[in-house]
């Protein structure tokens with residue numbers, strides 16, 4: 001990332017991969033101040049919806065509303081629905097206990113991939129897909145699938161690995177731009193399955209040799225980019 005002359009450099013006090021409630025409480029506990037930065041002030045966390053919950057009132061009616069705190073700097077502020085006219089909402093206390101319970105559920109499911117998959121599916125009724133806990137669960141799943149390539153992985157699983165890596169690149173590219181360790185890892189996680197899918201496409205005649213060569217060249221560029229990320233972090 002290019003830095004202009006005189007530009008301020010900053011580091012983060014806590015993981016940018018956590019939602020506002022969790023980040024602010026860690027900053028308070030470890031650094032003794034209440035963060036009021038632009039991201040903490042923005043309920044949507046720069047549009048990433050990293051803390052958004054599924055609105056149950058909307059869900060019952062087949063709508064897609066999600067809950068966020070109107071005033072994220074006030075830890076007691078109630079959470080309300082994004083859909084106009086929906087009265088769905090939760091108290092800050094029940095959001096905290098839901099998130100604490102789900103955190104424990106994720107911890108307990110982390111060591112087994114099938115269990116992790118099940119937890120992530122059940123969370124679709126509770127959390128926005130980009131909620132930070134869902135994103136954490138998906139990173140754990142991705143790491144697990146990356147580490148057991150011996151397991152028979154068909155097209156569907158390979159595509160899932162590519163999609164999960166791309167989702168993390170997209171969401172965290174907004175919250176933590178530049179050559180980050182996460183970016184390096186996600187590029188690394190995406191490369192293998194992407195090349196395997198290209199190989200299948202070539203063999204099945206769905207891709208030309210020229211397209212395959214272009215995929216290979218892009219994979220090489222991504223490896224160089226990932227190396228740069230690991231060097232910078």
Ligand SMILES: [Zn+2]
Nearest residue numbers: 035036037040
């Ligand atoms: Zn902040």
Ligand SMILES: [Zn+2]
Nearest residue numbers: 055065081086
């Ligand atoms: Zn709603």
